[in-house]
Amino acid sequence: MANAKSTNALSIEGINKVFGRPGKPTVEALRNIDLTIKEGEFVSIVGASGSGKSTLLRIIDGLLPATSGVVKVSGAPVTKPGSDRAMVFQQDALLPWKSVRDNVAYGLVIGGTPKRDAHATAMRFIEMAGLKGFEHHYPHQLSGGMRQRVNVARALAVNPRILLLDEPFAALDAQTREIMQSELLNIWQKSKTTVLLITHQIDEAVYLSDRVVVFSARPGQVREEIPIPLPRPRDLEVKRHEAFGALVDKIWHLIEHEVRSAVADNRA
Amino acid sequence: MRSFMDFIEGPTRTASLARFMLCAICVLGLWQVLATYVVTNRLLLVPPMDVARALRTEGVSGALWTNALATVSAVAAAFPIAVVLGVGIGLALASSRFLALTVGPMLTALNSVPVVALAPLFIAWLGLGFASKFVIVTIFSIFPILVTTEVGLKATDKILVEASRSFNASRWQIFTTVTLPFALPFVISGIRVAWARALVAIIVAEFFGSFAGFGFAILAAGQSFDTATLLAYVIVLGVLGLVGSIFFEWLERRLAPWRHE
The missing domain is CATH 3.40.50.300 (P-loop containing nucleotide triphosphate hydrolases)
Incomplete structure (x- = not known):
């Protein structure tokens, strides 16, 4: 049992989701989702x-x-x-007034990491995403593919267990x-x-x-x-x-x- | 010819200065021709050189500076207050549904009333001079700022807010790092519109009652049929409006370069 707990990064147990506002027909979006994902x-x-x-x-x-059910991350x-957890969205979710470096550092700064450390970490992930040399560019100066790489780098920079x-x-x-x-x-x-x-x-x-x-x-x-x-x-x-x-x-x-x-x- | 067009339509600073000079020369030329051959009655129109001379006379006599001090001090005091109040009310309207539903419609109604029409009333309350000018300018220029602030704050991309929330940002962090920077260029363009309205308001306020100021001087010149002096003050006002407009446009570009490419 202890072993199973340590290897399941994510477990989704009986998730149901019903959207509805008073006076409007409800929409059942998810029914009884059970899913586990290993580390x-x-x-x-x-x-x-x-x-x-x-x-x-x-x-x-x-x-x-969720309407009912539970999501567990590492239990x-x-x-x-x-x-x-960190999320990469389908649409462009970069802050247009921040440089690539500041965008990648964003999650860390929000989480309270000192700016200088956040920038150093951001630079590591910018390099990993193949964007070295573009750290001072702004999103509108990048192609769609590069912007999405920045999004991925920003998500990874907070060192999430689950992407x-x-x-x-x-x-x-x-x-x-x-x-x-x-x-x-x-x-x-x-x-x-x-x-x-x-x-x-x-x-x-x-x-x-x-x-x-x-x-x-x-x-x-x-x-x-x-x-x-x-x-x-x-x-x-x-x-x-x-x-x-x-x-x-x-x-x-x-x-x-x-x-x-x-x-x-x-x-x- | 070809290379001249390329230059004049170009993005350089010299080109934009050249464009402006070209425009100004055309307007002055047209004005000169009009005043010399078409409208020869000097009560109705005077040539540009006469206006320049009148402006010099006003400068030398000191009247220009007295009037400038009266007008500029009232605007300089009232405009920042209008900006602060406008942004503040816009913020309140954007963040409270209750306020937006109750105060919002009232402000919209007030905005469609030509507030300058109330100028005589303010002068009756506050007397001639600084206080009435201050209030009229503030009330008249506050609306564009208030409206654009509210619109800008509400226009924020949902996906940016969601991304910020996804990093567990607090409401305050979302406000300072997403909503506010997103709204800023909207606010600046509201301020740009408000600047033009502030100049209208100060002139109207000075028309209705004051001892000094550009509006006072224009009215006085008009009543003594001194067209040259009247136009001289109008041109000074035009320059004031233009400088403000260029400054706020520059500020907007600086703060939101992504909206211009």
């Missing part, structure tokens, strides 16, 4: 849009309360955001996305952080993860967990493997029906 594991959640993936991530980060229940990624590369073009995926793998291998990634890109999930969790839509439920036994370290070559294609196909078949009905919903 150092890279797990992705895929599902059709509207399956509550982002909602779950916000609950884990402590930005949103301790989550009630609010904390430095044991939460909410479709971090969705806004990037296809080529940049591929590069960013392999760079994320590099960074993850160096930092040994536990990662939970939300994505709608199945190949991205398979390429990066140890395990892919497939969500069903409305309300979001865990439909299946699929281990990804591809060898590590992986490079982009792995995407041409037969096994890779088979895994992508398998996951696609699991969610195809829901993606189609979500598309139909959007058209209606």
